[in-house]
Amino acid sequence: MLDAAPAIAVHDLRKLYGDNAAVDGLNLVVPRGCFFGFLGPNGAGKSTTIRMLTGLIPPSSGSIELLGMRLPEQELEIKKRIGLVPDESLLFDRLTGAEFLEFVGRMYGLARPVARERSRSLLDLFELLENRKLIAEYSKGMRKRVAMAASLIHHPDLFLMDEPFEGVDAVGARLMKDILTDQVRRGATIFLTSHVLEVVERLCDRVAIIDKGKVVREGSMDELRGGTESLEDVFVRLVGADREFHELEWLK
């Protein structure tokens, strides 16, 4: 029964900050084994939605079901099966990459030898094995790689990723994309936000576009593009027109 349930089922989800609705009656169903792109302009409510899905912040109203389990009732069970790459850094700056990965593995219930072995393999994969510096000294791209490795270490069924490719070089981004595609192939679900629409266009099966806390369009990639437009054209048309900057005389 649980395996038949969608990876994500969100009903009438709201998050209010005073009178301002960051997420305003969101309804969303993400099937299992789907590579799902969650798009929207800055401040549309993408990160807030991911934070609610991970239990980091409570919703004002609405319901969330992940992998057939209800949040917050089955919070710990859900968390065990989620891999998270958030927008804010979740890395402890005063650990090395290897120490951090081993720590995360143990937090997800892996025995220390297993966590250490997986940590080594992942660091090797992300070309960070030889780097014994503290995470505080990592570049932005290296930090993202470690965050991605941390989301993989416990072999989750659902990945929630907020701008996972931000700051990552082309080689690293290709590697991350290949890994994610492979995860989908084995049956995992990816739910990611990204402002790089070409990446979303190439990777995702389905896409939802959110604006001002509401889903304004959802469907498969082909349904969205309609055969003639690019994803960027659709996105700009749905969430905002070109700005007329020529009016600023002093900028000329």
Next chain:
Amino acid sequence: MIRAILRAQWLSMRTFRLASSRRGAAFSLLTGIIWYGFWAFLAVVAEELTRSAQLREKIQAGLPFGLLGVFAYWQLAPLASATMGASLDLRKLLVYPVPRRALFSVEVMLRITTCAEMLLVLAGASAGLLRNPAFGAWRSLPRVLPAMALFVAFNLLLSAGLRSLLERLLGRRHIREVVVLLLVLVSSLPQLLAISGVPMRHFRQLFSASRNPFWPWVSTANWLLGAHLGSGAAVLAVWTALAYAFGRWQFVHSLRYDVEEAQATAAGAKEPSWTERLYRLPSLVLPDPLGAIVEKELRTLSRTPRFRLVFIMGFTFGLIVWLPMALRGRPAHSALFENFLVVVSLYALTLLGQVTYWNSFGFDRSAVQVYFSAPVAISRALAAKNIAAAIFIFLEIAAVAAASTLLRMGISPAKIAEAFLVTAIAALYLLGLGNLSSVYYPRIMNPQRVSAGGAARRTQGLLFFLYPIALLPVLLAYLARYAFKSQLAFWAILALAAGLGAAIYAMALDSAVHAAHRRRETILAELSRGEGPVVAE
């Protein structure tokens, strides 16, 4: 430009205040009222002492020492408490075409954050002098006002220079530990000299107004009281000019200072294997996730410059208190001496609080979300952080006890065991309160910076009022020992204190866990927020 910088800071603070909880704001207000209320009281005392015409001679003799006290507090208290106040975040401002003079002016003004209490005391003393007919009462206004203003300027400029210098020195790997040791030695020099037999009259002569009119506090006093008016003003003006030159020089050096370069580890550097084994020890007895979090805390804290500074201070202050006694031979068996290891241990417990239990998630910053997103109960995270804090506190006690034993201080194993036990019992109360403070009043701490900001100092001030209350059950046990001259009374009350402490710790942890769930959004927001152009942790 100065106004733009200050406005940006005001807006940043305003945004933060709006976002933070009412409870946090209330706590902040409470700390402010208690701390500055205490100093306002001292200002009233200063006013009372300086306004009486009958005390003319005493004022003449005592004012230089009072100003010396103000000077010492102004310059040394930020070092002793490792809270050097707010400062400009130059990394955010150097990209703009702001003249150095403007940046330096703001930096000097920010030194007020470390000494607002001294301004209160000086204002009290000034008010007293202006009402004292022996020194001309209100007619002395044209003399008192510029003298006080220049004395304040001198202190501000000097503290700006010292702060820049120390921030750079303490930011450098390997050098900072040596600097801390030197600072501790310097600050305890008077005690070392006094105990080593140097007569006190030498100190008095060194600082006496009649013999040394060139000290800034003496020249200020001379100017304020109308004695040697011209020379007093001239000497203070020279001191202020020197402080300005020193402050500017150090500030310009800081502009070129790269904190990340100074703290970078060598490529491929690996810690010795024995430290690795030490970090893993708790995991031998504690199951995961408790063991994993304790291990992570031991690693991260021991690599955090700010924590290391405080840890070294706790250890060295403890030792420096012992060392003069060792040099002098065994002192009389006073109550203080007999319980000195306990006193030093409790001092270490309170000092380490600012970097461990009072704000457990401060160094984690936005990474605190790991505890909320991983399948781990938050109670485990808090308990693990408490265990890690306790390990460091016991390491500190063990180090002081070992050094004392090496110095043949005659500390019995029973006394060492007593120090550990008493500290453990006191820790139950403080860790319980610390857990509540960590979830109700979380704030980011920058692990790179070795000192805390001005508000942190005020909070510490409040904590020093709270510590006696938290330590009361343990103090009662000692009171019983000396009042009844009975070991049985001591151990009986200590056992009661332990039971009560355990109950309070359990209740506080439970309450903190509920609050953490309820307030997780606020906690994450507080620990992920950005800062304005002024760093004021």
